[in-house]
Amino acid sequence: MVFIRFLVILLIVQTVVFVCLSIYSRLARREKLETEFEARRAMDPALTPAAKDSFIRDGLAEYDGSMRRKLILLVYVVPIAAIGTIIYTVNHM
Template identity: 45%
Template sequence: MLALARLVVMGFVVLTVIFICLSFYSRAVRRGKLRKKWEDGPRKVDRETFVRRGLERYDDSIRRKLIWGVYIVPVVLISVIIYLTNFS
């Protein structure tokens, strides 16, 4: 039982670090694309406003929500492996 608790805690810590790094990376890439789009297109508003509005739309996008798969996929895979190992 102690080994399972240690696996859960360490897994949560590792997945959290991966989630945070992936979130920052994805947001930085999106910010870069928005800045390039602003430079290439018509400039109706200043760059910071354009980027801020674009990031607000990004926060509600499906791509942002898919990052939560970092927690879901490994937990499901480990659960299936444990189940199949013990009950098959």
């Protein structure tokens, strides 16, 4: 019973960390895209704010399918694998 309670608390904490990391990563990517667009706009002043919105939207759509976004899921896998390994090692060695 204690172990199940521990797992529930662990999953809640992992979910909070996952959401925070996802938001931070997406905001960091958005900032990078805005900076990149401003650098392009300095080279080509004909770019409009509508082009900026489109550029950022396309960049974030590309980010949504990226490996980096999928790697954030390791927040769930690594701690559970480590705990499982420790339990296995302690019980069978």
